[in-house]
Amino acid sequence: MVGLNKNIMRTILILSYIMLVALIISGVSALFSYLNTGADRSTMLHTEIQKVEQYLPKLEWEPLQNEGRPMDKQTLNALQNNYLDAWYVKQIAYKTNKTAGIKDYYTDSARENLYAFIELNKAEDITIEATTLNHKPTLEFFSEDGQLAVLTDRHVVEYKRVFKAEKQILETTETSTYKIVFLLEDGFWRIRHLVKESSTPFEAQTTKIKTDSLTIKGINYYPKATPWNMFGDAFSKDTIANDFKIIKDAGLNSVRIFVQYDDFGKADVDSKKLEKLKQTLDAAEENKLKVVVTLFDFYGDYSVMNWTLNQRHAETIIKAVKDHNALLAWDIKNEPNLDFESRGKDRVIAWLDKMIDLVKSIDTEHPVTIGWSNTQSAPILKDKVDMVSFHYYEGLENLELAINTLKTKIPNKPIVLQEFGISSYSGFWKPFGSSVEDQANYHKKIQEIIAANKLQFMSWTLYDFVDVPKAVVGSRPWRRNTQKHFGFIDKNGTKKASFKYITN
Incomplete structure (x- = not known):
């Protein structure tokens, strides 16, 4: 027994010695390698x-x-x-x-x-x-x-x-x-x-783009099953083409889609994502629809030191699709005024100003706009954009006054009501929400206002969504469930009462 214990102890000592020697050799080798190779600058x-x-x-x-x-x-x-x-x-x-x-x-x-x-x-x-x-x-x-x-x-x-x-x-x-x-x-x-x-x-060299014949009767679009992830692994041109046929048959002529900065690879644009964007434009052309491409969705930095990266991102995308027959316009950014408080109003506007210059230096044929979240911000950079776009989710009783005020400030450019809608959700998380009938009445009324004021329009949105990412509206269930039910078509594919008023 004593002999066995001695053998075990001897074995442990030998193994410990071997490990110590190995560690010393490894350290010396690493030092030698460091001293004989150039340091990473x-x-x-x-x-x-x-x-x-x-x-x-x-x-x-x-x-x-x-x-x-x-x-x-x-x-x-x-x-x-x-x-x-x-x-x-x-x-x-x-x-x-x-x-x-x-x-x-x-x-x-x-x-x-x-x-x-x-x-x-x-x-x-x-x-x-x-x-x-x-x-x-x-x-x-x-x-x-x-x-x-x-x-x-x-x-x-x-x-x-x-x-x-x-x-x-x-x-x-x-x-x-x-x-x-x-x-x-x-x-x-x-x-x-x-x-x-x-x-x-510095003076930007741009070509004046004609918008006299511009007529937009459109809708904001995400596939039913992949909202805010349109160009991900579940991308399907067939699904998009089928949806675009529904949109065309409903009497609309255009769609607005979104390119997310991070999702598309930032400055080094993902070629696979770019190909999916081209396929989406192909599907639109096949269905005789025009496309407003919104850039920089979910981007909110604007720091001056990142401008060159942002511009290389935009340059790659614009050059890739600027000659596509389905392209209607470029939307620089979705609701950038929501970043005024957190990022600084002057910084955001300067970023937009220089991005407009870049887009117009590459594409001299298609109009440029900005998707402002309200009418109050819409006159910002009005002399640089080709059409003025605003979103409206407030009470309809104030819409005509807002439109007239905007037309007074911007008398000579097309005005696009680029987002509007109402959720039909009324359930456990929001018992006093709007019904399907309320949604239909809303769209009937707003289309009357649009027609009376000769507005261009793009409603929100074709489908009720199966799910809404938390990154979009947060984790609060009453907000997520409300966001799921803005569509003209429910998640089962049945047209809701509002579909009758998808256009005027």
């Missing part, structure tokens, strides 16, 4: 820059005809990446009044001016929110030893908001030209000089 930076995810202004190089040594594509890409990163760290520094990351993209002499500017702003309690939206660089010179490069960057569109003691004192958008000198240090291109040669106020 993003981990060295306090800002942990990942340009693909954080900063993507539109950049178009002029053809390479530089003096000195020819530059290969790999070197040009490295120069471009370091250049955009330099802009990004400078903008972060001006926003935070901290210098982290500056030394990685600017040489010693260039840093001095930046540091001095940051210290001055800090002393004056000034911060700057800024971004660049466009660059058009020309490589002027590349030295024979490959250590120095000179760029002229024209048509740099810069947006800035300047704050003093957290109060905005300036907002500006400029088109500038910069001359930049780079030095190659430690394998990275750092800015030695950056000089602004000229600057003028």
Whole structure:
């Protein structure tokens, strides 16, 4: 027995020794590997820059005809990446009044001016929110030893908001030209000089879009079983085509659909989602319907530093479908005024303003609108949109007054009642709600108002929904159940009494 215990103890000691040796060897190997490989540059930076995810202004190089040594594509890409990163760290520094990351993209002499500017702003309690939206660089010179490069960057569109003691004192958008000198240090291109040669106020170049013949008699659309998840795994073109036939046969001519920013892949748009969007437009064309595509659904950030990502997202989608025959219009954002209080009214409006410029720079044929949640916000940016859209879920007794007030403020553009409706839910969670008959009477009355005021319209919505995601209306059952019953057709596929008044 004693011998057995000694053997067990000996075995344990041997195994412990082997494990200790293995741990020591593993640690030494990891240290050796670290010392013999280059460190990840993003981990060295306090800002942990990942340009693909954080900063993507539109950049178009002029053809390479530089003096000195020819530059290969790999070197040009490295120069471009370091250049955009330099802009990004400078903008972060001006926003935070901290210098982290500056030394990685600017040489010693260039840093001095930046540091001095940051210290001055800090002393004056000034911060700057800024971004660049466009660059058009020309490589002027590349030295024979490959250590120095000179760029002229024209048509740099810069947006800035300047704050003093957290109060905005300036907002500006400029088109500038910069001359930049780079030095190659430690394998990275750092800015030695950056000089602004000229600057003028930015003016968007857009084409006036005719809307005289515009006639919208439409409906907001989600499939019955997949509301707010139209382009997910359960996507079915056949289901959508069948629904579009119902809509067309009912006497309507258009649908409004929604593209969610996160769902479609943010700046790196998911090609599979894009294909589903195209199939949806195909189904609309097959049924002779036009489509209003609402962008940025469920997006609510608006921070200036994210604008370039937002614009690459929109650019990809717009370029993919702008020539589709079924496309009717672009809706920049659904109910952005609901974000005024939490995100800042000025910031939201500035974001919308620049997004309109982007959309119109890509698509010169289709009108642009914004889906405001009420009539009070609808005049905002009225001179930039092609048609004015508002939503109305209030009592009908005040609708005509609201319409007349809006027409007085906006006399020369089409006005679209883009969302309206009433739930037919009256049950355990809302015993004094509206009935199916109440819903029918509502739609009868509002269609009379629409006809009398010659409004364009898009009602909410074709179907009662089987389920409504909590992310849409929250978890309170009285709100979720109410939202399920706005349709003209119930969840069993039976047309409700309101269907008779789906159009006038």
